[in-house]
Amino acid sequence: MPVMKGTDTVSVSRCANPECKVASDGRCLEGFPDTSACPQFGNALVIVSGGAAQSLRPLASGVRLPHAEALSIGEATLLLRRVPCNVISLVGPFDSGKTSLIAGMFDMLQRGPVGGYAFAGSVTMHSFERACHDSRRDSQRTEAHMERTERGEVLFFHVDLVGEDSEAKRAVLFGNRAGEEYSMSMVQDEPDRAKAYPELKRSDVLTLLVDGAKLLDSGERHEVRAQVRLTLRAFIEEGLTRTWQRLALVLTKLDAIRKSETARDSALAYFDSLVLNVRTDYAADFADVHAFMVAASPKTTNADRGEGMAELLRYWMAEPCRNAPGSIELVEVLKDRAFGRLPLLVAAGAGS
Amino acid sequence: MTAHNIVVLGLPGSGKTTFLAALWHLLTSNEVETKLNLVTLKAGESGHLNGIAALWRKAKVQERTQHAGDRTVTMSLRAGIASEFQLSFPDLAGELFQQMWETRECSPEVAALLRSSNVLLFIHADKIKAPGWIIDDEEDAQAPSEAGKPVPWSARLAPTQVKLVDLLQLLQVPPLDAGARCIAIVLSAWDKATGAGMSPDQYLKAHLPLLSQYLAHGLDKDWKIKVFGVSAQGGAYDEISKPSRDEAQRILAMDVPSQRISVISAEGQSHDLTEPLQWLLV
Numbered sequence: 001m002p003v004m005k006g007t008d009t010v011s012v013s014r015c016a017n018p019e020c021k022v023a024s025d026g027r028c029l030e031g032f033p034d035t036s037a038c039p040q041f042g043n044a045l046v047i048v049s050g051g052a053a054q055s056l057r058p059l060a061s062g063v064r065l066p067h068a069e070a071l072s073i074g075e076a077t078l079l080l081r082r083v084p085c086n087v088i089s090l091v092g093p094f095d096s097g098k099t100s101l102i103a104g105m106f107d108m109l110q111r112g113p114v115g116g117y118a119f120a121g122s123v124t125m126h127s128f129e130r131a132c133h134d135s136r137r138d139s140q141r142t143e144a145h146m147e148r149t150e151r152g153e154v155l156f157f158h159v160d161l162v163g164e165d166s167e168a169k170r171a172v173l174f175g176n177r178a179g180e181e182y183s184m185s186m187v188q189d190e191p192d193r194a195k196a197y198p199e200l201k202r203s204d205v206l207t208l209l210v211d212g213a214k215l216l217d218s219g220e221r222h223e224v225r226a227q228v229r230l231t232l233r234a235f236i237e238e239g240l241t242r243t244w245q246r247l248a249l250v251l252t253k254l255d256a257i258r259k260s261e262t263a264r265d266s267a268l269a270y271f272d273s274l275v276l277n278v279r280t281d282y283a284a285d286f287a288d289v290h291a292f293m294v295a296a297s298p299k300t301t302n303a304d305r306g307e308g309m310a311e312l313l314r315y316w317m318a319e320p321c322r323n324a325p326g327s328i329e330l331v332e333v334l335k336d337r338a339f340g341r342l343p344l345l346v347a348a349g350a351g352s
Numbered sequence: 353m354t355a356h357n358i359v360v361l362g363l364p365g366s367g368k369t370t371f372l373a374a375l376w377h378l379l380t381s382n383e384v385e386t387k388l389n390l391v392t393l394k395a396g397e398s399g400h401l402n403g404i405a406a407l408w409r410k411a412k413v414q415e416r417t418q419h420a421g422d423r424t425v426t427m428s429l430r431a432g433i434a435s436e437f438q439l440s441f442p443d444l445a446g447e448l449f450q451q452m453w454e455t456r457e458c459s460p461e462v463a464a465l466l467r468s469s470n471v472l473l474f475i476h477a478d479k480i481k482a483p484g485w486i487i488d489d490e491e492d493a494q495a496p497s498e499a500g501k502p503v504p505w506s507a508r509l510a511p512t513q514v515k516l517v518d519l520l521q522l523l524q525v526p527p528l529d530a531g532a533r534c535i536a537i538v539l540s541a542w543d544k545a546t547g548a549g550m551s552p553d554q555y556l557k558a559h560l561p562l563l564s565q566y567l568a569h570g571l572d573k574d575w576k577i578k579v580f581g582v583s584a585q586g587g588a589y590d591e592i593s594k595p596s597r598d599e600a601q602r603i604l605a606m607d608v609p610s611q612r613i614s615v616i617s618a619e620g621q622s623h624d625l626t627e628p629l630q631w632l633l634v
Contacts, residue, residue, distance in 0.1 A: 062457040063527055068518060110483050110511065112561045119562055120569040125518055126507060133505040137484035140503045144486050162569040169569070298487055305487050 068126035070155035073198060076173050079123075079158065080202075085171040088316050089199045092209030093227060094178070097252035097296060101209070102157050102174050103131035104296025105313060108306040109159070115310030117317055120160040120169045127157055135297045144297050152178070154199050161317060172316060175199035200240040204320040205248050206286070208232065210274065212253035212293075215267035216260050225274050232278065236285050244321040247286040249275050254307060255298035268293075287321040353428075354437040356633050359465050362474030363515060364446030367540030367584065369414040371474065372425065372443060373404035374584035374613055375625045379427065380405070383610035388429045388626035391436045396426030400443070409609055411589045411600040416445075424465075431630060439629070441472070452522065453515045454507040466523065467530040470632040473537045475516065477581070478544035480559050483511045513563040517570070524572065532574030536628040537567075542581035542616060552581035552616055578617065580628050586612030 071079065079085065090098040106128040109119040122128060135144035157174040177199070200206065208228060214220040228249070235241050251257075251271045257264055275291040283289055292312045295303030335341045362368045379390040395401055400423060404414055426440040442465050452458050458466070503509075520535075522528050539545065539552050548555060556579055557564040567577055590600040603612055613623045 063460055063463040065452060065456045065458065065522055065527070066525055067456055107483060107485070109565070110513065110562045113565060118569050119565040121517070121521055121566060123521070125510075125514055129507065129510045129514060130505045132483070133509065134502070135486055136509075137486055137489070138503060138509045139486075139505075140500050141486060145502075160570065301487070305485060 066123065068124060070124050070127040070157055070176065071173070073154060073156075076156040076158075079171060079173065083160075083169065083171045085173055086204045086316060086320055087173045087175065087199065087202050088205050088207055089175045089203040090177075090207045090209065091200075091231065092252075093211070096209040096211040098176060098209060099131050100135075100252065100296040101207075101250070101294070101309075101312075102176060103128065103135065104294075104306055104309055106157075106159065107132050107135070107297075108309055113164070114306075115313040115317075116164040117161040117313060118164075120162045122157075122159045124156070124158045127155070128159075131157075144299050154197070156199075163317070170317065175203070197240060200235065201242065203245055204322065205246045205316050206235075206241065207248040207250055207316075210249060210251050210271060212251050212267065212271075213256045215251075215270050216257060216263040218263075221267070221270055225270070225277070228274060229277065229281065232282055236282065241285060242322070243285060244287050244324070246315065246318070246321065247278070247282070247289045248312065248315055249278060249289065249291045250312065251291070251293045252296065253298075254293050254295040255300045255303035258302035259300050290315055354435065356437055356439050356470065357465075357468040358439065358441040358470040358472055358629065358632055359468040360441050360444060360472045360474065361449060361466075361519060362446055363449055363476075363512065364416065365479060366446055366474035366476045367538070367582075368446065368474050369404055369443060370408065370584045371538065371540065371582065371625065372401070372441075373408035373414060375629075376401040376405040377408055378610050378613065378623075378625050379429075381610055383608050384613075384623045386624045386626045387630040388431050388439075391428040391430050394428070396440065397423055397443075401425060407592075408585070411585070411596075411603045413589045413591050415592070429626075431633075437633075439633075449519055450508070450515070453510070453518050463527055466528050469530060469533050471523070471533055471535040472628060472632065473516070473520075473535055475512070475537065475539055475556075475560070476541050477539040477555065477559075478541045479512075481512045482559070483514075511562075513560040516560070516563050517566045520566065520571065532572060532576075534576045534632050535578075536632050537577065537579045538628060539579065539581045541583060541585070542614060543583040543585075543587055545581065551618070552579040553618070555581070578628075578631055581614075581616035582625070582628070583612075583614040584625065586614065 080087070090101060092098050105114065106122075108114045113119070133139050134141060139145070154175050154177040157176060158171060159174075160169045160171050162169050177197075208231070210224060210228060214224045232247075257267050260267070271291070271293075275289075279289050292308055292315070294306075294308035294312060296306060296309060298305055298307075360368050360372075376395075378384070378386060379388075380393065407414055424440050424442040426438060428436055429439050430436045444462065444465070448458065448462055523530070523533065537552075537556065539555060542552070545555055548558075550558060556567075571577070585603070586606075587599045587603050588597065589603070590596050606612060610623055613625055615622050615624055615627050617627065
């Protein structure tokens with residue numbers, strides 16, 4: 001029989017169960033009349049020494065501190081109940097720059113206030129730092145890179161900001177989900193799945209990303225436009241949007257567009273026409289539609305790092321339209337009973 | 353006797369032990385006027401204090417603090433003619449705070465110490481790790497480094513200001529929350545920063561902008577903050593068992609060792625290392 005480290009075996013014992021007194025009174029604790037039938041009988045008794053017992057004891061536990069990773073939907077919901085908060089959903093296909101936008105915003109705050117907003121805290125700093133890492137020198141890369149967002153449940157990056165003209169903090173939650181999860185086919189073909197996008201319905205600003213690098217490619221750009229329009233249409237048809245939401249159309253990778261002397265102007269003109277199309281088709285479905293051009297984490301020097309981000313942050317931080325009181329149409333309901341249709345004395349008898 | 357506690361925070365190599373060494377010399381030597389005075393030489397961990405003060409006098413670099421929160425220094429002090437009080441502060445290893453940022457836990461003993469209302473936060477003015485961006489190298493026309501194997505992310509790589517903001521955030525939430533506190537921020541090795549011609553507040557804003565924003569907007573309104581520039585050594589000291597350098601020789605040539613010390617605040621300049629402590633206790 002193999003002997004474990006830190007244990008001793010006593011060969012004189014006739015049963016491996018220390019509670020069994022078969023050696024002294026001849027009676028099997030398991031109730032076997034024939035002791036040879038007992039699976040414990042005849043095996044050596046295993047005695048765990050005191051020293052080994054101590055080494056097996058778990059170490060004194062440390063004090064657990066709050067984590068600093070992106071928030072789950074449950075954690076984000078708790079935060080929403082506690083503080084005024086703007087929720088921003090970032091929607092775009094793989095490699096369109098969603099994580100770059102989030103990381104770029106945090107990186108800019110590391111240099112100072114952005115767009116009139118100062119940093120006042122974050123409970124997700126590990127995730128922010130992880131997202132920023134591949135555009136930093138510590139990564140040993142020669143070109144800024146962004147890790148692909150893993151598929152799965154939406155995760156929220158959190159930051160508290162304070163405006164120049166206010167002392168009060170306002171939290172921002174950035175919903176980050178893998179681009180594939182928002183793909184048109186996913187939304188259209190699996191409506192039940194689409195309805196499980198809780199961040200979309202609660203978004204104050206739905207931010208739709210347009211990959212600038214793809215607009216440079218004449219073969220890709222039509223597909224980009226189709227994806228943007230059809231994704232929006234699918235969201236609206238599935239009831240995932242609200243009329244109080246703002247829509248930000250964000251052209252990413254501005255540095256790549258500026259770098260291309262031959263296709264630059266046509267790419268920018270194509271984006272303008274895309275914005276016009278969206279405004280024409282969907283302006284009534286949103287409180288506001290606004291276009292932005294950004295270079296959150298440029299790979300070349302054709303754009304400043306964070307160019308366009310200040311304007312975008314101001315748009316994200318604007319007072320949510322969901323809080324604005326709206327007018328309600330007064331509907332006169334004709335009473336079924338004649339008595340109910342009699343004019344009220346107070347209203348009708350002004351002269352009495 | 354009244355008892356006061358001060359918790360000393362700071363990342364590894366931020367100057368906590370050097371401050372303590374210079375403070376013990378200052379209090380025991382009576383070479384310059386100080387706001388707080390030592391009542392008796394008897395002190396908790398006096399052997400440790402005497403050892404580090406001896407190294408300081410010889411202009412030798414202090415060894416890195418390795419222990420885990422079991423060394424709490426206690427001194428009997430008095431401010432002017434006021435009554436005597438006991439001041440204790442733990443000489444915690446900076447690695448403990450690094451671990452809190454990385455692994456999100458600490459020992460119960462350290463957690464208990466971190467609930468003190470008075471915080472002395474050390475930042476080495478000359479070892480601030482800023483976020484360095486790849487694109488800035490290209491803008492500066494620097495030759496890009498050779499493509500090697502990318503280094504995966506590790507919390508240890510985070511900029512200094514991110515780690516410090518996180519540390520202050522942890523002090524405001526359970527299990528370390530202890531209500532409103534006073535924080536004296538000590539920018540150590542201030543002699544290395546004086547070339548910038550800035551006040552300690554300006555230096556913090558310029559070199560640690562995220563922390564500066566957080567101090568202004570993120571802390572609860574009841575917290576009190578003051579920034580000090582402190583040069584506890586007066587220059588670069590020699591490594592133990594290495595030949596002496598000119599700068600250390602210059603420092604050793606000073607007749608009054610306490611005059612190596614320089615403390616800068618909004619109120620002016622002095623040699624009095626007890627200024628930040630006195631501000632915390634008042």
